[in-house]
Amino acid sequence: MSAAEKAAFVARYGGIYEHSSWVAERAWELLGGSGNAAEIAATLAHCVDVATDAEKRRLICAHPDLAGRAAVRGELTAESSGEQASAGIDQCTAEEFARFQKLNDRYKEKFGFPFVMAVRGSNRHAILAAFEERLQNDAEAEFARALSEIHKIARLRLAVQLAQKETEA
Structure with a gap:
């Protein structure tokens, strides 16, 4: 997948978690840019769930x-x-x-x-x-x-x- 595709994914989903585009960036790595709505939601949530406590607190x-x-x-x-x-x-x-x-x-x-x-x-x-x-x-x-x-x-x-x-x- 290209850097442009990743940028588009992050631009689209980066605001789902308030001021925390890192969630979408990590989800991209796991999804490779593809997935239905349920997969995207689950992957975004997973990225938060496995984050450090410090990252969760910042979120x-x-x-x-x-x-x-x-x-x-x-x-x-x-x-x-x-x-x-x-x-x-x-x-x-x-x-x-x-x-x-x-x-x-x-x-x-x-x-x-x-x-x-x-x-x-x-x-x-x-x-x-x-x-x-x-x-x-x-x-x-x-x-x-x-x-x-x-x-x-x-x-x-x-x-x-x-x-x-x-x-x-």
């Missing part, structure tokens, strides 16, 4: 806070912005926004990484409740939960991307 930390300062400044990726909007996070009241800020800070202080949740199809009330619930977990459980949520986000992003490709064809 978790690449995710923005929900209703965080990056959203306010308009600095989210298109995918994150759409996901947060689909859950109504962009429609928070001032009180809800302040609660998100407080929970984001408490969570990061306790665990050392941002709260990650696959929010597509959820709503801000359920997300705030999940925040409160997950703050009761220990660090090991939350590290595993964050990775599980990241895999959900990736599967949803891949499905959206593939659906868009089908409508363009």
Whole structure:
């Protein structure tokens, strides 16, 4: 396979895992650039699962806070912005926004990484409740939960991307 084909693969799938194109680069090596949607999703997830703990932590930390300062400044990726909007996070009241800020800070202080949740199809009330619930977990459980949520986000992003490709064809 050519360098151009690898670059195209990474360009296409590099955003599936937030700011972590290394996942797509490693998947390319395993897939050789071919595979159906299920194989691509499984291979991307496998590349994360076998990564070092430090790489996994960087992946978790690449995710923005929900209703965080990056959203306010308009600095989210298109995918994150759409996901947060689909859950109504962009429609928070001032009180809800302040609660998100407080929970984001408490969570990061306790665990050392941002709260990650696959929010597509959820709503801000359920997300705030999940925040409160997950703050009761220990660090090991939350590290595993964050990775599980990241895999959900990736599967949803891949499905959206593939659906868009089908409508363009």
